[in-house]
Amino acid sequence: MENINVMVIGSGGREYAICRKLKASSMVNKVFCAPGNPAMNKIGVEVLDIEENDYDKLIQAVELHQIAWTFVGGEVELANGIVDVFQEHHCKIIGPDKEAAQLESSKSFALKFMRKNNIPTAQSKTFSNKEVARKNITEFGFPLVIKKDGLAGGKGVYIAPDQEAALQFVDQQDVDAAHPLVYQECLSGQEYSVFILLDQNSYQVLPISQDHKRAYDNDEGPNTGGMGAYSPVPQLTSQQYEQIMKDVVEPTVKGVHREKFSYKGILYVGIMMTAEGPKVIEYNVRLGDPETQVVLPRIENDFAKLLNQVANNEKIDNIIISYESFINVVLAAKGYPQNPVTNQKIDLTDIPENIFIDYANVSEKDGVLYNQGGRILSVVGRAASLKEAQKEVYSFLNEHPISDTFYRKDIGNKAICD
Template identity: 40%
Template structure:
């Protein structure tokens, strides 16, 4: 098989590497990829993830057997629609189904209509109305930009001034729309499901760390680290999430003629009132993908083909081990990052590369999240210690990372 992975970050590096581990896969192309993706079987090709027509042409020319889409921007841009019209096999939702991520108000309307538990909310097209609503409700409160925001369009405002500032920032954008939600207390976790024609195949759950700094302080980011599975979330809670959240959402999308194929990401919170939905994404999350895929022991390429062809996939994962990953980012992330810095020798780490460029054979950061390192073992404490010992021994000057990833699991 020849596989095409669309995207350029650490998530796509992890997906491409997982496909490359299959004995049935000869070559994995990544468009556009990045210069850190240099393993055997992997080949980057400089075609933008948003150039759907060129990607489809490339898939035809290279006789690609399966295309897997990483980023939400490509999905909302209609890449799946283009590929299906060309008779190409692709795993991901059409643009109308990808609205479950692309429009928070659409996602909320689906949840409301089909009885999916989530936070109370209101949508606003007018800044003054939104500000008045926030004043009435008080803090803490959650402010979300309605459209795509690369995981950073959410402000958990613990005071009213932070909420006001977040709303003003949103309404400075063109075609601005804000969703204001009640603040939920509880334990957050991420549940990925592989979906096709109403059938749902869940993967091990993960826990992401969104805030920039230790102790869940600082601004929201695209994710500073994750681990999977999550030992303190019981299986009964995962089952509740599947039955009350994932299944009715997929059924609801089908009922709305927006049938979903691909990866449905459910960002969930286990509250005193049960499991509730924080958000949906229409693709694998970053950085959870890097740790979840490390747990998979079955042939992932075969699993995806089986799902698309209507066969039961033989999904298998390691239940005895835990994988923990730490993101290393440029100083200043998620706001304006500092300048490009040279990466240390990372040969002793299991790495997935994101924001990197190459100069004279040396990798440099290119801003934002730079790389993610993972470690796998049977005990989360020993895994933490082993990974942080390696990271702390490196010269990561000009970059930073959280030092408490996985603490809730401990």
């Protein structure tokens, strides 16, 4: 199939990076993005003024623009059942249906899936009553990982350092059958992001990366949607990689196939490499942000061809992985994640060949981009080594200061030895 039109659902930096990768495909004629962001126009993406949850208009757009298939970027749309709606209208779409999306949208659903398929994870208990949760606060000692069930934009995890802090957090939550709390033992080790591209019959593992969730250097400050990422991860040994494949990836995919989920798309496995081996922290049912910005550039295959195979339930080609290194440093608005400022001018020019800018929360006026709060954009550096890529990114950021913004200065340090 040649010269197809495709559509991406979403508007952030992740979707910008996906659109950029699809634009590079020889088999793609046009890339549409709904609702997109104004910076996408600058790379030839056709932005559609349609909200992610406006299913009627999205289906109309598929018919109007003769879109071969749609790729869903965000978790909210998947959890709300966008795939089910598209399937009802016989429109090809890449993503899990509402049932399978519970692997991300319901912590208790994911834990049951892991137990059923003997997938290693942290010890945990789920509580649907606040008083019972309070009485069991010391179940796994401290620090204690407390997770709110449901979607939380990457910010639904609280690590309580002691009993007082844990109780204070629990008291602030609505806890019932519809809003359970999950307690987990706190695992230690390096964390890795593993993305699996799969359909009903086959799967391939994408390049592994590591992201940084805390707002500030040295993993301090509140959890965010993600402040940076890098790939490859040289500290992960080949033996550890094989262990992840054997103990986690293979039983996860077999479980998805055994359950006969309607699942065509991406499955993310967040893994902690502990002293006892790899353990699953969580599942997501889509690409991550900020990992997408460093994972996709390392895929040497035609990404649209891979997705086309998934959309049509064909055997997925083996992934060809580049030996180049990529580091993504997220530029965020001052005050993020609690109270980000907005409306400062974003003017980045003289961008070197080895730097990519993936725009996220921006608006446009008279051809000029402005910050709309939160994570504004990603600066991605490419080089032969992580150390060189890191140098490229931070040199660029130092030379292009933007008022009332901040970024972490240590992305990639866990893998780089001076």
